[in-house]
Amino acid sequence: MPELPEVETIKSGLVQTVKDKKIIKVEIRLSKIIKGTSVESFIDRVTGATIKNIERRAKNLIITLSNNFGMVIHLKLTGQLIYSKPNTLKDKHTHVIFIFEDKSELHYNDLRRFGYIMLVETDQLGQVKELADLGPEPLNENFTLNYFKDLLKKKKRGKIKPILMDQKFIAGIGNLYADEILFYAKIHPLRDVSTLSENEISRIYDGIKEILPAAIKHRGSSVDNYVDVDGKKGGYVPFIKVYGREGKPCPKCKTPIERIKIGQRSAHFCPKCQIIV
């Protein structure tokens, strides 16, 4: 699933390619992708509007239009937004096509079809449940070490990995980057937050502030079908230390990386570098 670095990369790509472009036509090939309104009224409201701004909040993209409407897009597992030249061939996974005045196109593709495009009135964006319930953005300046400590104190108990992935706790971190942050911090994914020392909390904080920007710099991780708006893969995979590397040697101590289940999700870690206390 695209996480903060991937969605941020897509956001930057959209700013460069579709900002200030006027949408002259919308084709919807799979109606379940559209949320918040009917397909007819979506087409009616979006056609003729100009894209004013593109923002990211957690793993959501927010595209503001010139007519007081906005689109909240969540790519979920396999959603892609691809900027295309006029009349580019569409594949069977292209579900929504925006055509601009200059005849270029933006394609929403989604193999597993869990993603969505939700139309919302701009002044209602703050009330949208998908956005209102989100925790703080970890790369914002006001996300300081003290702020993170206070946030963790409120949690009292619980395993650190699912807490890092809880979008109401911190926005944008998913399975891949939670594994990488915990490896960086030398913390076992099952550690209970109530047992973390000040020093360990600092290391997790440093991991967040180190790994997410590094992944953005390399335009995200293409471990699944993630690509940027130009259809190019992200370059962060060679820097991944533990995620998806079960049985392969730890980059620090050569111990084979282990995989365990936490709830429905896998966690990858080094049993020697990340000791549970």
Ligand SMILES: [Zn+2]
């Ligand atoms: Zn190790």
